Structures are given as structure tokens and as C-alpha cells.
Amino acid sequence: MNEFINLGWTKDEIAKKIANEFPHGSYVNLGIGMPELVSKFVDENKEIIYHSENGLLGMGPPANENELDFELINAGKKPVTILPGGSYCHHADSFSMIRGGHIDYCVLGAMEVSQGGDLANWTTGKGIPAVGGAMDLVVGAKNVFVMSQHTTKDGSPKLLKNCSLPLTGKSVVTRVYSNLAILDVTPDGFKLKEIYEKIDFDFLQKVTEAKIIFN
Amino acid sequence: MKINKLFNSVNDVMSDVFDGAVIMLGGFGEAGSPVELIHGLIDTKCKDLTIIANNAGNGKIGLGALIGENQVKKVICSFARSPKNITFKELYENNKIELEVVPQGTLAERIRSAGAGIPGFYTQTSVGTPLAEGKEIKIFDGKEYVLEKALKADFALIKAETSDRYGNLTYNKTARNFNPVMCMAANQTIVQVKRIEKEENTDPEKIITPGIFVNKVTVVNEPIIESIAIDNGETYP
Numbered sequence: 001m002n003e004f005i006n007l008g009w010t011k012d013e014i015a016k017k018i019a020n021e022f023p024h025g026s027y028v029n030l031g032i033g034m035p036e037l038v039s040k041f042v043d044e045n046k047e048i049i050y051h052s053e054n055g056l057l058g059m060g061p062p063a064n065e066n067e068l069d070f071e072l073i074n075a076g077k078k079p080v081t082i083l084p085g086g087s088y089c090h091h092a093d094s095f096s097m098i099r100g101g102h103i104d105y106c107v108l109g110a111m112e113v114s115q116g117g118d119l120a121n122w123t124t125g126k127g128i129p130a131v132g133g134a135m136d137l138v139v140g141a142k143n144v145f146v147m148s149q150h151t152t153k154d155g156s157p158k159l160l161k162n163c164s165l166p167l168t169g170k171s172v173v174t175r176v177y178s179n180l181a182i183l184d185v186t187p188d189g190f191k192l193k194e195i196y197e198k199i200d201f202d203f204l205q206k207v208t209e210a211k212i213i214f215n
Numbered sequence: 216m217k218i219n220k221l222f223n224s225v226n227d228v229m230s231d232v233f234d235g236a237v238i239m240l241g242g243f244g245e246a247g248s249p250v251e252l253i254h255g256l257i258d259t260k261c262k263d264l265t266i267i268a269n270n271a272g273n274g275k276i277g278l279g280a281l282i283g284e285n286q287v288k289k290v291i292c293s294f295a296r297s298p299k300n301i302t303f304k305e306l307y308e309n310n311k312i313e314l315e316v317v318p319q320g321t322l323a324e325r326i327r328s329a330g331a332g333i334p335g336f337y338t339q340t341s342v343g344t345p346l347a348e349g350k351e352i353k354i355f356d357g358k359e360y361v362l363e364k365a366l367k368a369d370f371a372l373i374k375a376e377t378s379d380r381y382g383n384l385t386y387n388k389t390a391r392n393f394n395p396v397m398c399m400a401a402n403q404t405i406v407q408v409k410r411i412e413k414e415e416n417t418d419p420e421k422i423i424t425p426g427i428f429v430n431k432v433t434v435v436n437e438p439i440i441e442s443i444a445i446d447n448g449e450t451y452p
Contacts (some may be wrong), residue, residue: 022365025352054243054320060406066445070245070440071390078376086386090241090423092327095320118343128271128307129316130296131222135346136320139339170343 008150008179008196015042016109017194018177022179026104026118027097028185029053030155032076035147038079049085051103051131055094056085076204086201098140106141110135111214112163115189115210116151117173119146120165126188131168138169154162157185159190180204181212189213220382220432225255228405228431232261239326239371240268240278240396244297245441247390249374249407250277254451258370262286267313267326267368269319271295271303274445278343279451282306286314289313291366293322295408299445313363316346323396329365330399337362374438375424381413382429383422391423398428408421409437 009017011034019041022028029051030036038059042048050059052074059074060081068079082088089097097103112120119138123129130159136142151157159176175193176183181204182194195204201214222228229252231239238256242248252378256264257280262289271290272279281287283302295303295314306312317325318340328336337360341347351362374396375384384406398404406429439449 054246054388054389056389069388070442071247073244073246082388088386088391090391090392091319091323099320099324099338128296128304128314129320131316131346132292132294133319134339135318135344139342140320149413179252188308205247209448 005160008199011037012041014147014177014179017182018147019043022046022105024139027051027054027057027102028143029103029106031106031110031134031137033108034077037145038107040170051094051097052080053094055091056080056082056086057087057089057097058083058099061085063070095136096135098136101142103137103141105145106137107141107145107147110139110146110158110160112160113146113148113173113176114160114163114173116186117171117185118163118185119144119168119173120163122168123166125166134168138172144172144175146176148176148178150180155207157207180207183212186213217380220426220429221278221378221379221380222433225251225407225435226250226258227258228252228339228433229255231403232256232259233262234261236261236298236369237265237267237367239307239368239401240266241371241373241392241397242396243269243272244388245277246334247386247392247394248376248441249276249372250439251435252374252405252407253277253281257281257284257286258450262325263288264290265291267291269293269322270297271300273297273299273441276439276441276444278452279303280450282312284375284452287312289315289372291315291317291322293319300430318346322366324402325340325363325366326393327396329367330396330429333365335362335364336441363386368397368401369403371397371404372403373406375406375408377410377412377417378406378408378429378432379415379417381416382406382432383417384408384424384429385417386423395417395424398424399408403430404428407438408432409436409438410434424436
């Protein structure tokens with residue numbers, strides 16, 4: 001464990017920054033794990049429709065213990081609810097929503113992101129390889145947001161010149177939200193959009209392998 | 216004579232399966248998984264099966280049990296990892312089972328294509344990743360796409376909510392998932408339903424899978440809920 005992992009914005013604070021980015025009426029797919037936090041922070045004045053790739057559009061909050069329905073689940077296979085206006089569809093239609101460019105935003109975790117927007121988040125090369133819908137989401141969603149700690153648990157950079165792990169997609173990431181910064185992926189590399197208030201540019205660059213454009 | 220696709224028991228509908236068959240299993244995790252039909256498949260003792268499904272089973276119920284009985288030589292799926300997956304994991308780590316990893320949308324579309332008579336299609340999904348290696352790449356409007364081929368099966372085992380005697384199916388919530396596309400992509404589609412439609416025929420506006428895609432139907436009115444069965448320590452056979 002390194003000192004940076006607890007430094008910076010909390011997961012809830014990162015989630016809130018992402019939630020604030022979605023315009024009213026957006027169709028959004030949130031990845032399993034940390035990205036699921038985002039839905040808690042959407043402004044009540046906005047209506048956002050959540051897509052779950054197992055055939056649920058208009059997903060609501062997790063189901064209460066006393067109303068678990070194992071035939072109404074999310075992509076993480078946990079019982080959830082459906083909101084008014086929601087619908088069910090089969091898998092090919094659900095992935096047509098993704099691959100056909102109908103999803104406005106997806107938020108995913110990352111093991112590595114390169115300055116060219118390559119994403120690695122599905123396998124370390126060890127254990128059972130399992131990809132799920134990640135490769136479809138990164139090429140299909142209009143905006144691909146990565147939500148991740150800035151470094152690995154041992155302090156190694158995750159934002160690299162080139163990914164070392166097997167890719168999920170090439171030149172697919174739009175923006176990275178970490179505990180230390182928000183960085184846009186531009187044709188010239190990572191460009192700083194916002195930095196955690198208590199660190200400076202030098203520190204951010206030190207924990208980032210890829211060169212950051214500050215200005 | 217009247218068309219009637221309804222059969223009396225799981226054993227009756229499983230009578231045609233054979234060693235080496237390619238078999239699609241509907242479901243996403245436990246939702247929509249035809250657990251009782253899979254148990255019927257275990258009872259046939261057929262082996263060297265190729266299984267096409269989204270996952271690779273949990274515990275020793277349903278697909279997890281089929282794999283545990285060493286009846287499967289290969290799994291084609293998008294996500295074979297899960298905390299309760301024991302049987303696939305053990306065989307995989309000992310190189311005793313093959314795995315073809317397919318992105319979930321590509322899996323659904325390969326199955327749909329087979330059902331629609333489309334031999335292959337181009338998609339951006341997996342371009343630049345290890346899963347595109349060895350596949351044809353074609354450029355459309357300056358972007359790279361990979362050729363993916365249709366995926367057919369000898370049998371599809373399906374779970375639906377209701378059927379009528381024509382094999383017209385309805386589903387329940389997110390238990391629909393892969394089931395409708397798999398119905399279209401197999402030589403023989405075998406379905407378990409919770410109940411037979413009360414009327415002579417299903418309201419045409421409510422039918423999700425038209426009976427043309429269905430061969431045999433049987434009723435399992437209180438199907439096993441996989442996660443509860445596993446938590447209770449149940450196994451099959």
C-alpha cells in the first residue's frame with residue numbers, strides 16, 4: 001500500500017464529479033464496482049436512464065432484501081429494480097444499443113490507460129480470462145469515462161505511454177477521473193482538466209508515466 | 216391434426232442429444248438459465264459437449280454440475296469467472312477444458328447472425344486486442360473492423376416464462392437475455408417454461424419468440440433458484 005492511494009478525492013467525490021457531467025436525458029451504462037457509485041450522486045433535477053447490458057434499460061436502485069427477484073438482475077448479477085419508463089430486451093438488442101452508438105456515456109474501471117486512449121481492464125494475463133461486455137462498451141459508447149485510482153496499490157503509475165497488459169480497446173477512452181486529477185484524452189495526450197486541490201503539477205506528473213499537458 | 220410442441224417431461228425433450236453435440240444454454244448468470252434441462256442433459260451422460268453460454272456455471276448446480284461431471288470439452292462464453300465457479304475453474308487450471316472467450320455483444324450477434332442466415336459480420340469490438348488476433352480486418356470509412364463468424368448449435372436449451380402448444384414464448388424480466396437469439400440459432404430448440412399459457416394461444420402482441428424457432432417444450436413449474444440452491448449446499452446429481 002502506498003501513500004497516494006488514500007490521498008485525493010474520495011470515491012464518492014469522484015462519483016459526484018462524473019454524475020455532474022451527464023446532461024439531463026442521457027443514456028448511461030455504469031460498469032461493475034466503483035462506477036456503480038455514480039448513480040447515487042445525480043442531481044434530482046435531471047433524469048438519467050441507466051442501461052444494464054443484460055437487457056434492462058431504465059435500471060433502478062438495488063432491490064431491498066425483502067424483494068429480491070433473481071430474474072431482475074444487473075450486469076453484476078445482483079438483484080435490482082426497474083424504474084417507470086424502463087424496458088426489457090434480449091441480448092442482441094441490448095448490445096445493439098451499445099454497438100450501434102446509442103449509449104451516451106459509459107463509466108469503467110481500469111488497470112491501465114495509455115496517453116493514446118488505449119484501455120486495459122479485462123485480464124492481467126493470469127487466471128481465467130473474462131471480458132464480458134467491456135470490449136463492446138468501449139467501442140460503442142459515445143463517451144468512455146474511466147474511473148480509477150491514479151496508481152496501482154503498490155504505487156506504480158496506471159496512466160502510461162503505452163499499456164503493457166492485453167487491451168480492451170484501442171484509442172477508446174475519452175476522459176480519466178482519478179483520485180488526483182481529471183484528464184482528457186486528446187490527440188496530443190493527457191490534458192489536465194482538474195487537479196486535486198492539495199497537490200501540484202510536479203507531484204501529479206511524478207505519479208503519472210505519460211506526459212501530462214498542463215495549461 | 217393439431218400442432219403440439221408440448222412434452223410431458225424433461226427426459227422426453229432431451230431424447231435426441233448426442234456425444235460431441237454443440238449446445239447453447241440460455242441465461243445470464245442464473246437468470247434465464249434452464250437449470251432443469253441442464254440436469255436432464257447430465258442424465259443423458261452425453262459427453263465431449265461444446266457449450267455456448269454467457270458464463271461457465273456456479274457451484275454444482277446447472278452448468279456448474281454439467282462441467283463437474285466432465286461432460287464438456289469446450290466452453291464458448293464471455294465471462295467464465297465468478298466467485299462461486301468451482302468446477303470450470305478446476306478443469307481450466309488443469310488444462311482439462313477448452314475456453315473460447317468472446318466479447319458479450321459479439322457472442323449475442325454471432326448467435327443472432329446464425330439464426331438470421333448471416334454467415335459473418337464486421338464489428339469494431341475487439342479490434343486491437345488479443346481477441347482479434349488471426350481474424351480478418353477490413354476498413355470501412357477509415358475505421359478498422361474485425362470479421363466475426365456466425366455461431367450455430369445442434370441444440371439450444373432455453374428457459375422461458377410461458378408457451379402455448381405452438382411454442383410461442385414469453386419471458387420474465389431480465390431472464391430473457393440470450394434466450395430469444397439462441398432459439399433462432401439451433402437445429403433443435405428445447406424449452407422449459409414455468410407454465411403453459413392458459414388460453415388456446417398467447418396474445419400475439421406479447422409473444423417474444425414466435426413458435427417457428429421452437430421445437431420442444433416442457434413445464435417445470437417451480438424451477439430451482441440457482442443462488443439459493445448453492446447457498447443451501449445443494450448439488451446435482
